[in-house]
Amino acid sequence: EFSCHERIQDSLGIPMYFADPYSSWQRGSNENANGLLREFFPKGTNFGMINKTELDHALSRINNRSRKCLDWKTAYEVFSEEVLRLI
Structure with a gap:
């Protein structure tokens, strides 16, 4: 997913950070x-066997969960607020 990171780094003029292995x-x-x-999916789950409906359900539950780090808002609420600021 970061195979072209040098090109992105050079074109944007920003440093890129990669975590150390392990x-x-x-x-x-x-x-x-x-x-x-x-x-929702225990370690070792074969995601090739998970259908889109199951994945969508899990992602919906995660994205609509309030979080302390977001001042008890959901990720969706924070994202929506940021989008509205751009309009």
């Missing part, structure tokens, strides 16, 4: 998202 503490948001997904 350093989950450097990827806090990613690890949190993995934990939320594990509530």
Whole structure:
């Protein structure tokens, strides 16, 4: 997914950061998202066997869950507020 990161970095003039291998503490948001997904799909789940309806249901529940880090708003509410500011 980052195979062209040098081109993006050069064209935007911004540094890119990659976490060190086996350093989950450097990827806090990613690890949190993995934990939320594990509530619906246990470790070892074959996602090739999960249908779109099951995945959509899990993502809807996750995105509509209020979170302390978002001042007890849902990710959807925060995203919607940001979009409305752009209009």
